[in-house]
Amino acid sequence: xxxxxxxxxxxxxxxxxxxxxxxxxxxxxxxxxxxxxxxxxxxxxxxxxxxxxxxxxxxxxxxxxxxxxxxxxxxxxxxxxxxxxxxxxxxxxxxxxxxxxxxxxxxxxxxxxxxxxxxxxxxxxxxxxxxxxxxxxxxxxxxxxxxxxxxxxxxxxxxxxxxxxxxxxxxxxxxxxxxxxxxxxxxxxxxxxxxxxxxxxxxxxxxxxxxxxxxxxxxxxxxxxxxxxxxxxxxxxxxxxxxxxxxxxxxxxxxxxxxxxxxxxxxxxxxxxxxxxxxxxxxxxxxxxxxxxxxxxxxxxxxxxxxxxxxxxxxxxxxxxxxxxxxxxxxxxxxxxxxxxxxxxxxxxxxxxxxxxxxxxxxxxxxxxxxxxxxxxxxxxxxxxxxxxxxxxxxxxxxxxxxxxxxxxxxxxx
Numbered sequence: 001x002x003x004x005x006x007x008x009x010x011x012x013x014x015x016x017x018x019x020x021x022x023x024x025x026x027x028x029x030x031x032x033x034x035x036x037x038x039x040x041x042x043x044x045x046x047x048x049x050x051x052x053x054x055x056x057x058x059x060x061x062x063x064x065x066x067x068x069x070x071x072x073x074x075x076x077x078x079x080x081x082x083x084x085x086x087x088x089x090x091x092x093x094x095x096x097x098x099x100x101x102x103x104x105x106x107x108x109x110x111x112x113x114x115x116x117x118x119x120x121x122x123x124x125x126x127x128x129x130x131x132x133x134x135x136x137x138x139x140x141x142x143x144x145x146x147x148x149x150x151x152x153x154x155x156x157x158x159x160x161x162x163x164x165x166x167x168x169x170x171x172x173x174x175x176x177x178x179x180x181x182x183x184x185x186x187x188x189x190x191x192x193x194x195x196x197x198x199x200x201x202x203x204x205x206x207x208x209x210x211x212x213x214x215x216x217x218x219x220x221x222x223x224x225x226x227x228x229x230x231x232x233x234x235x236x237x238x239x240x241x242x243x244x245x246x247x248x249x250x251x252x253x254x255x256x257x258x259x260x261x262x263x264x265x266x267x268x269x270x271x272x273x274x275x276x277x278x279x280x281x282x283x284x285x286x287x288x289x290x291x292x293x294x295x296x297x298x299x300x301x302x303x304x305x306x307x308x309x310x311x312x313x314x315x316x317x318x319x320x321x322x323x324x325x326x327x328x329x330x331x332x333x334x335x336x337x338x339x340x341x342x343x344x345x346x347x348x349x350x351x352x353x354x355x356x357x358x359x360x361x362x363x364x365x366x367x368x369x370x371x372x373x374x375x376x377x378x379x380x381x382x383x384x385x386x387x388x389x390x391x392x393x394x395x396x397x398x399x400x401x402x403x404x405x406x407x408x409x410x411x412x413x414x
Contacts (some may be wrong), residue, residue: 266344
């Protein structure tokens with residue numbers, strides 16, 4: 001494995017870093033001010049749409065997705081490998097607005113990948129192309145309040161075939177993106193075949209947000225913060241959509257979920273490293289600028305330990321992320337499952353540890369909204385739950401490690 005970025009990745013990195021310096025970082029305060037002045041936590045600040053135009057002009061658009069074309073149309077996506085995209089996603093993760101600016105934010109990235117891989121031509125035309133163009137946003141409805149959704153086979157929302165339609169009944173929550181003012185479509189996972197094998201009972205359907213029977217009950221806060229895109233609790237009562245809205249086939253929902261969550265997990269990890277790097281920089285600046293008992297805080301041995309350990313841990317997590325990305329490129333997502341699970345546990349925990357120490361060095365200011373650290377900690381903490389909690393990923397890794405030891409002399413699993 002060669003850790004040197006490819007020439008194409010290096011060129012994208014230079015352009016993206018320049019774009020961050022010239023446009024993203026200066027716009028963060030403007031974005032927050034416009035959001036606050038609107039009085040609506042889910043308002044779309046005007047600066048965001050202005051930045052999107054500039055990102056497209058700079059060629060920094062849909063960098064997460066391999067080339068996606070339709071006949072007679074331009075290419076969508078930068079056709080970068082996972083290894084090429086990893087450093088770019090890390091740069092995007094330094095700012096809470098950068099990913100959306102470049103049309104590389106969740107849950108749209110995962111939804112676009114699902115549509116790219118599994119949708120019909122008609123579904124792509126109606127929903128994928130507008131998402132790739134940044135004309136609309138989307139949401140993903142999988143988690144439910146009444147079951148332990150870390151086991152996706154528990155999902156209970158019913159999707160029943162009635163003639164030429166499917167009818168949905170049930171409730172979802174943590175439906176990310178559903179409160180964004182530009183959200184138009186949901187990918188909803190539910191059960192179509194109760195008597196099928198356990199992993200073939202689930203299906204996914206496309207449900208426009210304005211379909212009768214779809215009721216957004218509330219936006220769920222994260223440690224008191226209302227995410228601009230929103231995490232909605234949604235009730236589905238006799239929601240009727242055409243049978244042509246089914247993605248792939250009946251019983252393919254679990255398979256699609258696994259295909260969707262693999263790249264999504266590593267994207268989260270890449271962005272987590274960017275947040276950790278920015279927190280480390282903030283910690284160092286604060287430590288040299290604050291004086292206690294006659295010396296800069298940076299001269300305290302425990303603070304130096306925190307800084308050194310942060311650098312070590314970030315580098316270790318980055319290497320594991322790059323290995324996972326490289327394996328996804330070379331042997332495929334399925335054969336990179338262990339590394340994807342490992343980094344899904346490691347990266348958020350490293351980022352949280354670095355941010356927590358940065359908060360400590362900032363003193364009272366660290367837990368206020370005067371700095372970005374409290375917001376970053378709150379939202380990164382969700383990644384220990386999103387796309388599978390730590391415990392599920394650890395269980396998967398442990399089972400793989402134990403497998404060679406849990407067989408008898410004849411090779412039978414004990």
